[in-house]
Amino acid sequence: MATLLRKIGLIRLHNRDTEDPKHHHNHRGGGGGGQQSASLRGKGGAKSGGHKPPQQHPAGGAGDASPGPGKGRRAAELAARDKPPQPAAGAAGAAGAGGPRERAAGARAGPGPAGAAAAAAGGSLVPAARQQHCTQVRSRRLMKELQDIARLSDRFISVELVDESLFDWNVKLHQVDKDSVLWQDMKETNTEFILLNLTFPDNFPFSPPFMRVLSPRLENGYVLDGGAICMELLTPRGWSSAYTVEAVMRQFAASLVKGQGRICRKAGKSKKSFSRKEAEATFKSLVKTHEKYGWVTPPVSDG
Secondary structure, three states: OOOHHHHHHHHHHHHHHHHHHHOOOOOOOHHHOHHHHHHHHOOOOOOOOOOOOOOOOOOOOOOOOOOHHHHHHHHHHHHHOOOOOOOOOOOHHHHHOOHHHHHHHHHHHOOOOHHHHHHHHHHHHHHHHHHHHHHHHHHHHHHHHHHHHOOOOOOOEEEHHHHHHOOOOEEEOOOOOOHHHHHHHHOOOOOOOEEEEEEEOOOOOOOOOOEEEEEEOEEEOOHHHHHHEEOHHOOOOOOOOOOOOOHHHHHHHHHHHHHHOOOOOOOOOOOOOOOOHHHHHOOOOOOHHHHHHHHOOOOOHHH
């Protein structure tokens, strides 16, 4: 076997050395249709036909020739420089890639994480801006209310801020109808005023304040457990943004007189202070009752 292989190798060397060099030259320069010239063109068309310009072939065609190492590198650099920039891979690129089915699937999938985060951030800005606007409206309204009350000539009521909060007031009612039994009680017990607490919600003046009696402990006069006050205008149904604190307090003074309100003098019971928690529970219950059976609020003229 080894002897046979050596003979075959000697025959090939002989054939290569005895070939006519003119024959090779004709095949390289002529660009004929022989098998050897075709193989040479497949390896490198730039070397064949030195005096002829290189053939231009359409991109991706069967006649593309691979340039030599130096020329190939230069051609690659030029191609990279002239190539338009590709869009960055992201949600937009992913949405436009693929055929109609892929694009439809991307549309159904919704925005990517970045888009979802932006949407969430944009959505969270809306409630924050609305809350800030409501706070500004409430503050301006209450500042005006304080100024108007300070200018009252009859000193009907006075206001003290709780812990310097503009939204939590202690209001002193200094006067009621002087012909009423309540006024006589106030004189006999040396009670200079009836103290009430008003807290204003975030959407004031479009929602009513919560108002309750703190002291003294009252009976009747539409004042219920915990100091809750039975007045329709203190409910969302009966409230109007046009009502001022002064108007509400005057209506309350009239309700006390109309309902025969008295200062509690019973032993032990008169010392028991009103509770906010109890007042809130009582007010919620009475609102449900009156929404079912109706409201009766005395006019100011009855005071």
